[in-house]
Amino acid sequence: MKLNVGGIDRVLRILVGLGLVAWAALLGGPVWAWIGIVPLATGAIGFCPLYPMLGMNTCPMKKEG
Template sequence: MNPNVGGIDRVLRIVAGLGLLAWATVGGGPVWAWVGIVPLATGALGWCPAYLPLGINTCKMKKA
């Protein structure tokens, strides 16, 4: 599992995920706001399974 999410992409995913989860829990947001778990997890792991079939790689890290 090589990282394919890097830099700004990771930060934006984590911020968006935390924002959605905060909205779902504290702000009484809609049930779909729990989808914030997905960007939070992909940002924290640095790997997004949806990027594989699309051939996207925002990580500047060299593959081993």
Template sequence: MEYADMKANVGGIDRILRMVAGIALIAWAAVLGGPVWAWVGVVPLLTGLFKFCPFYPILGISSCSKCE
């Protein structure tokens, strides 16, 4: 079984925006009693923290200029 190459592909402003959006959605769901779907904020938060988005290699893009 082969594993996908998980090189960093999220960088700079993309990373910051993902983490801010993720935290905002999670806070909305947890603290402010927002809708259940707001827990989807976990996804952008984790992709920002790990600097890897699994959809970027499929689309052939990267927002991390220093990672290549």
């Protein structure tokens, strides 16, 4: 599993995920708000399984040499 979620993308995923989960758990939001677990997890681990299928990668490439 190669990292494909980088920088700002990771921060946004974590913030949105935390917001949705907090809304569902603490504020009695709708059941669908639990979907926030997905962006929270993908932001935390740095890998989104959908990105390779779409040919996307927001993680900066490391220079070799």
